[in-house]
Amino acid sequence: MKPKKNPKADLRKKSNLFLSFGLILALLASLLLIEWKTYDKEEFASEQVYLDALEDEEIPITELANTPPPKPPVIPEVIDVIEDDPELEEDEIKSTEISLEDIVEPEDIIEHKPEExxxxxxxxxxxxxxxFPGCEGLNDNAERKRCMSEKITAYVNKNFNKELGSELGLSGINRINILFQINTEGxxxxxxxxxxxxxxxxxxxxIIESLPKMQPGKQRGxxxxxxxxxxxxxxVQN
Structure with a gap:
């Protein structure tokens, strides 16, 4: 047979729970009392501020004008007054105009062509x-050539020193080649x-230098x- 539970034991357990719940309620009540504050009606009424209705006022708009900078102070110009000198003479201004008569004509330009x-x-x-002198009467060019050659040969034979070869100790046949020029002046x-x-x-x-002056030769005139x-x-004969 099971033993019966003592009802006092259950009440003891629940008493602790009730105690904790009661403490919580007490704390909540105290917090509400602390936060809640009552004000007197008169005090509240004296502290109220009544605002009058503001009328619409026109606020003038200030426009910024472009004000010119101040002008610099005018420095009076000092003018030296010079007395008239009666002895001063006016300089004569010469005219720079050029008349047609004063125009100098340019000189004729002479072109200098290089000499050919x-x-x-x-x-x-x-x-x-x-x-050659003495051949002027011949009109044919071939005859003048023959005449010139004969005149030059005769002139050399007449004026050449034929003893010079022997004096120089030469012997036998000797040859002298001569080349000269007859210029445009002859x-x-x-x-x-x-x-x-x-x-x-x-x-x-x-001998060749002593040849007489000739009439120059011509080509195409x-x-x-x-x-x-x-x-x-x-x-040279020994």
Whole structure:
């Protein structure tokens, strides 16, 4: 048979629960009392502030005008007064106008063309052969060539020192090659000579330099330089 539960034991357990619940209620009540505050009606009425209705006022708008900067102070100009000098004379102003009579006409411009060097033509190809003195009467060019060659050969044979070869100790046949030029004035220039001995070259140049002045040769109607070759052959007899 089961033992019966003591009802006092249950009440003791529940008493602790009731005690805790009561403490909680007491705390809540005290908090409500602390937070709740009552004010007197008169005190509240004295502290109220009544605001009058504000009337609509027109607030003027201030516009900013562009005010010009202040002008700088005007400094009075000091003018020196100079008394009139009766002795001063006015300078005479010369006119700069130019009349048609004063215009200077430019001088004629002369074009300086470079001088053309005369052409040089060999004696064998010349159109108009130089004229040696004594050959002027011949009209044919071939005859003038033959006449000139004969005159030059005769002149050299007459004036050449035939004893010079023996004096120089030469023997046998000796040859002197001479080349000279008859310029546009008819003068003998640019003489060249080659010989077995320098003395023979000097002798040959001396004879050719002494040739008489000639009429210059022409090519296409213009005076030209004419090259002339002259061989001199002589034999030294012991």
């Amino acid at each position: 060097k005369p052409e040089t033509v060999p004696f064998t190809l010349i159109e108009d052969v130089p004229v 003068d003998i220039v640019n003489i060249q000579a080659r010989a077995p001995h320098p003395k023979l070259e000097e002798e040959a140049k001396t 213009k005076p030209v330089n004419v090259n002339y070759a002259l061989p001199i052959i002589f034999q």
